[in-house]
Amino acid sequence: MEKTEGEIIRAKLEADQSQSQISHLALDIGGSLIKLVYFSKNNGCSDDDDGNNKHLVLQGRLHFAKFETCKINDCIEFIRSKKLHLGGVRLHDAPASDKILVKATGGGAYKFADLVKEKLGIIVEKEDEMDCLVAGANFLLKAVHQEAFTYMDGQKEFVHVDINDLYPYLLVNIGSGVSMIKVDGDGKFERISGTSVGGGTFWGLGRLLTKCKSFDELLELSHQGNNRVIDMLVGDIYGGVDYSKIGLLSTAIASSFGKAISDNKELEDYKTEDVARSLLRLISNNIGQIAYLNALQFGLKRIFFAGFFIRGHAYTMDTISVGVHFWSKGEAKAMFLRHEGFLGSLGAFMSYDKHSLDDLSTHQLVQRFPVSGTNAGEKICCPLVGDLDDNDSIECGVYAA
Numbered sequence: 001m002e003k004t005e006g007e008i009i010r011a012k013l014e015a016d017q018s019q020s021q022i023s024h025l026a027l028d029i030g031g032s033l034i035k036l037v038y039f040s041k042n043n044g045c046s047d048d049d050d051g052n053n054k055h056l057v058l059q060g061r062l063h064f065a066k067f068e069t070c071k072i073n074d075c076i077e078f079i080r081s082k083k084l085h086l087g088g089v090r091l092h093d094a095p096a097s098d099k100i101l102v103k104a105t106g107g108g109a110y111k112f113a114d115l116v117k118e119k120l121g122i123i124v125e126k127e128d129e130m131d132c133l134v135a136g137a138n139f140l141l142k143a144v145h146q147e148a149f150t151y152m153d154g155q156k157e158f159v160h161v162d163i164n165d166l167y168p169y170l171l172v173n174i175g176s177g178v179s180m181i182k183v184d185g186d187g188k189f190e191r192i193s194g195t196s197v198g199g200g201t202f203w204g205l206g207r208l209l210t211k212c213k214s215f216d217e218l219l220e221l222s223h224q225g226n227n228r229v230i231d232m233l234v235g236d237i238y239g240g241v242d243y244s245k246i247g248l249l250s251t252a253i254a255s256s257f258g259k260a261i262s263d264n265k266e267l268e269d270y271k272t273e274d275v276a277r278s279l280l281r282l283i284s285n286n287i288g289q290i291a292y293l294n295a296l297q298f299g300l301k302r303i304f305f306a307g308f309f310i311r312g313h314a315y316t317m318d319t320i321s322v323g324v325h326f327w328s329k330g331e332a333k334a335m336f337l338r339h340e341g342f343l344g345s346l347g348a349f350m351s352y353d354k355h356s357l358d359d360l361s362t363h364q365l366v367q368r369f370p371v372s373g374t375n376a377g378e379k380i381c382c383p384l385v386g387d388l389d390d391n392d393s394i395e396c397g398v399y400a401a
């Protein structure tokens with residue numbers, strides 16, 4: 001008997017659904033933002049040879065998304081509507097109410113565990129935030145093509161990461177607050193410093209000072225502003241000349257926001273874009289300087305900056321890079337990561353290994369990925385093209401080891 005049009009469409013939809021299955025949702029619930037990573041696999045391709053004696057057994061996409069933590073209900077709704085929570089690990093011997101376990105890191109994994117259980121019926125398995133940041137950074141640096149780059153004087157340059165000469169490095173994660181971690185290997189690290197003057201400070205102070213309604217608006221404002229209107233420069237103090245004896249150009253900032261004391265002006269008298277620019281410069285400079293001082297103390301030459309404060313913003317990266325270059329006299333290098341804000345969630349994603357895969361070998365060329373319980377001994381590598389936007393994804397292939 002011939003099929004009706006409705007039956008054909010339904011069969012096609014069902015086929016499409018089975019072609020793209022979600023697996024392994026992981027969350028990083030931070031002070032400002034919730035980051036999500038999940039994998040959707042295509043059943044279509046298996047057992048292809050990539051020409052390097054590695055067998056492609058699975059293909060799919062690694063998806064990224066973010067939400068403001070204060071809008072956690074929107075995030076929960078997103079997860080529910082896409083049925084992402086069903087991509088956790090199923091515990092067969094648990095009671096019906098405790099069947100699915102989803103990995104989460106960040107302070108919100110503690111704060112919101114009950115809410116997530118109540119709304120989605122899943123158990124939040126907490127993973128340590130620093131462990132996840134480091135696991136995520138190591139994965140990105142080792143497995144994702146063109147992940148790290150330098151940015152100076154408007155020039156972006158991808159860095160070739162030699163995975164045999166990656167450690168030690170300093171990881172500076174600029175979230176709401178800032179963590180500085182000396183990384184010596186897979187799972188080998190120490191949080192050596194931190195500062196509460198971070199992304200939350202920029203967004204919090206910026207919102208109060210400029211009345212911006214969103215972080216993106218504040219960033220955009222800073223793009224148009226001129227910090228010299230509010231910052232007191234060396235030249236303002238020295239009558240327009242450099243203080244060469246101690247190596248300070250007349251254009252160097254002597255005191256951030258310093259002009260605001262002498263100008264006898266009120267906040268309203270300044271353009272919001274100039275305020276935003278000075279604030280961004282202040283925060284970025286300060287973080288760059290603290291990072292450099294820590295790198296100096298521990299003899300580290302490479303500093304990777306991550307966290308959503310950066311947002312791939314040219315002026316932020318330029319300020320940090322120039323600062324690190326200036327203070328280290330060119331000895332240390334500031335580098336940035338394309339997936340800057342997703343380190344923690346990627347680390348949580350990879351911690352599914354503990355449930356479904358053998359332990360990771362510490363010196364693999366390509367990071368092994370926990371795509372499904374049946375894939376022990378397989379590796380994943382991700383070609384990456386184009387810039388990362390909200391809700392972007394990476395095409396991934398899982399290869400047999």
Ligand SMILES: Nc1ncnc2c1ncn2[C@@H]1O[C@H](COP(=O)(O)OP(=O)(O)OP(=O)(O)O)[C@@H](O)[C@H]1O
Pocket residue numbers: 029030031032033034068106107174175176177178198199200201202203215216306307308309310311341
């Ligand atoms: N759309 C956005 N809304 C709010 N903040 C944003 C946005 N985009 C970037 N940011 C910046 O990113 C920061 C948060 O970065 P990130 O998500 O890496 O940290 P977090 O995990 O929330 O913080 P923490 O690790 O300290 O708990 C914010 O404080 C803000 O400066």
Ligand SMILES: CC(C)(CO)[C@@H](O)C(=O)NCCC(=O)O
Pocket residue numbers: 030031107129175176177178179193194195196
């Ligand atoms: C408290 C965390 C780790 C939460 O992500 C982060 O916001 C942070 O590193 N804050 C800086 C705290 C400090 O070291 O002063």
